[in-house]
Amino acid sequence: MNITKICCIGAGYVGGPTMAVIAKQCPDIQVTVVDLNESRINKWNDPNVENIPVYEPGLSGIVAEARGRNLFFTTEVDRAIKEADMIFISVNTPTKTYGAGKGQAADLKWIELCARQIARVSTSDKIVVEKSTLPVRTASTLKDILKHTGNNVKFQILSNPEFLAEGTAVDDLLTPDRVLIGGDQDAEGKQAIEALVNIYARWVPKERILTTNVWSSELSKLTANAFLAQRVSSINALSELCEFTEANIGEVARAIGTDSRIGPKFLKASVGFGGSCFQKDILNLVYIARSYGLNEVADYWEQVIIMNDHQKRRFANKIIKTLYNTVNGKKIAFLGWAFKKDTNDTRESAAIYVADHLLYEQAKIAVYDPKVSADQMYADLDYLNTRTVEENQLLVDVVQDPYEACQDAHAVAILTEWDEFKDYDWQKIYDAMLKPAHIFDGRNILDKGQLERIGFKVSAIGS
Ligand SMILES: NC(=O)c1ccc[n+]([C@@H]2O[C@H](COP(=O)([O-])OP(=O)(O)OC[C@H]3O[C@@H](n4cnc5c(N)ncnc54)[C@H](O)[C@@H]3O)[C@@H](O)[C@H]2O)c1
Numbered sequence: 001m002n003i004t005k006i007c008c009i010g011a012g013y014v015g016g017p018t019m020a021v022i023a024k025q026c027p028d029i030q031v032t033v034v035d036l037n038e039s040r041i042n043k044w045n046d047p048n049v050e051n052i053p054v055y056e057p058g059l060s061g062i063v064a065e066a067r068g069r070n071l072f073f074t075t076e077v078d079r080a081i082k083e084a085d086m087i088f089i090s091v092n093t094p095t096k097t098y099g100a101g102k103g104q105a106a107d108l109k110w111i112e113l114c115a116r117q118i119a120r121v122s123t124s125d126k127i128v129v130e131k132s133t134l135p136v137r138t139a140s141t142l143k144d145i146l147k148h149t150g151n152n153v154k155f156q157i158l159s160n161p162e163f164l165a166e167g168t169a170v171d172d173l174l175t176p177d178r179v180l181i182g183g184d185q186d187a188e189g190k191q192a193i194e195a196l197v198n199i200y201a202r203w204v205p206k207e208r209i210l211t212t213n214v215w216s217s218e219l220s221k222l223t224a225n226a227f228l229a230q231r232v233s234s235i236n237a238l239s240e241l242c243e244f245t246e247a248n249i250g251e252v253a254r255a256i257g258t259d260s261r262i263g264p265k266f267l268k269a270s271v272g273f274g275g276s277c278f279q280k281d282i283l284n285l286v287y288i289a290r291s292y293g294l295n296e297v298a299d300y301w302e303q304v305i306i307m308n309d310h311q312k313r314r315f316a317n318k319i320i321k322t323l324y325n326t327v328n329g330k331k332i333a334f335l336g337w338a339f340k341k342d343t344n345d346t347r348e349s350a351a352i353y354v355a356d357h358l359l360y361e362q363a364k365i366a367v368y369d370p371k372v373s374a375d376q377m378y379a380d381l382d383y384l385n386t387r388t389v390e391e392n393q394l395l396v397d398v399v400q401d402p403y404e405a406c407q408d409a410h411a412v413a414i415l416t417e418w419d420e421f422k423d424y425d426w427q428k429i430y431d432a433m434l435k436p437a438h439i440f441d442g443r444n445i446l447d448k449g450q451l452e453r454i455g456f457k458v459s460a461i462g463s
């Protein structure tokens with residue numbers, strides 16, 4: 001089957017970069033990304049390509065190359081669906097905030113809306129690709145909705161989960177460790193799988209394109225995130241033990257990471273993992289396991305989240321305890337708000353929860369992040385609903401200059417591992433702070449010895 005027109009529903013952190021890369025690598029395929037959010041689409045179409053809504057190193061160049069040639073962003077959802085041979089569903093699948101499964105299950109209302117819309121407007125056969133992260137067996141729901149259109153249109157459902165990490169999305173998409181495609185194992189299913197394989201094969205070596213049945217593909221995505229997050233919670237659990245035993249978590253990570261069976265990646269102790277995926281996907285896994293009555297399986301994975309919540313809380317408590325058990329009225333400078341470096345995404349960032357805990361103790365916080373807007377930071381805090389919008393505005397100051405954030409502060413807390421933080425003039429920062437001047441390095445990126453020589457009192461994670 002020859003694909004000439006692709007539609008992607010959802011112009012977010014996955015839909016935008018993924019489709020930009022497909023358009024770049026396949027100039028003969030017309031790729032149209034649609035979204036209900038008009039302001040987001042306008043930003044993707046902004047004449048100044050630096051204003052696109054997702055910050056990712058290298059992304060603006062790719063969008064500049066393909067946009068208007070074979071890459072289009074529009075709110076005309078129906079038209080793009082109707083014209084496409086292949087439709088990627090890349091909409092959000094957050095944790096449910098209401099009803100059965102509240103706080104754990106994935107909210108599939110946007111997925112179902114997409115399926116119903118595809119069913120309503122399609123007049124020709126289509127391959128529908130699950131790009132969103134979904135509970136295992138979602139494809140059967142989609143099939144059910146699409147089967148009952150009554151207009152003789154045939155649909156094939158594929159699962160093609162995305163493994164990109166934010167901050168490295170472009171590299172991950174151009175040189176993925178693997179691409180995973182699940183589909184029905186009958187002749188028509190295999191034909192659909194082949195159509196998608198042929199797209200990726202334009203730039204991904206064939207041996208890196210794995211094909212499976214739909215259910216394995218859906219479950220592999222949740223499993224990959226559970227394993228990755230588990231490594232972070234494992235190293236973070238041991239970071240606490242290090243702090244009581246004079247072992248050093250960096251040394252422990254190096255010692256175990258050189259064992260080729262363990263490997264060196266994802267062993268950085270931190271203030272806790274964030275991002276839109278890990279927590280939601282593990283909670284979803286826990287929910288699915290429990291729904292099959294597999295309580296031990298559910299408890300096992302839930303511990304990864306419990307540990308992560310503990311790590312965030314522990315960091316905030318350490319700041320309070322070190323500042324003589326009270327932060328009331330004390331200025332604390334936050335360097336970083338994004339959930340990791342090289343992204344403007346703040347979803348589930350540890351910074352939000354650490355700030356909330358300190359604000360509960362009536363601290364005053366000044367935040368500097370190179371890519372996150374003040375509006376976003378206030379929105380993150382307001383969303384928690386812990387205090388009024390006015391109180392958040394009063395207690396939190398967002399500044400454009402890191403030195404201003406640290407001026408007259410009792411403590412500096414590193415929440416994101418932005419590279420630029422390492423190169424600051426730390427003597428200048430020290431001179432402008434109240435004494436004793438404390439640093440809480442939640443990412444272990446600063447040179448502890450050098451800071452101590454300047455006069456700082458330094459608390460790092462796991463040492
Ligand atoms: N963010 C990541 O790094 C990442 C990586 C891999 C997989 N995923 C998964 O990909 C999916 C999308 O994640 P994201 O981070 O891009 O989300 P996002 O919130 O950034 O983007 C989703 C977009 O879909 C739009 N949308 C929702 N319903 C729609 C509809 N019916 N019609 C048109 N547009 C609609 C929303 O307006 C939003 O702009 C999720 O399932 C997520 O778990 C995310």
Ligand SMILES: O=c1ccn([C@@H]2O[C@H](COP(=O)(O)OP(=O)(O)O[C@H]3O[C@H](CO)[C@@H](O)[C@H](O)[C@H]3O)[C@@H](O)[C@H]2O)c(=O)[nH]1
Pocket residue numbers: 133162163164165166167225228232265266267268269270271272273274275276277278339340
């Ligand atoms: O050693 C580590 C590695 C990561 N983190 C933290 O873990 C979180 C997640 O980081 P990362 O996985 O790099 O970013 P994401 O964009 O959330 O990507 C994850 O989630 C995506 C969405 O499902 C998947 O596609 C990716 O494969 C998966 O890595 C961040 O807060 C990191 O700071 C650590 O604390 N220590």
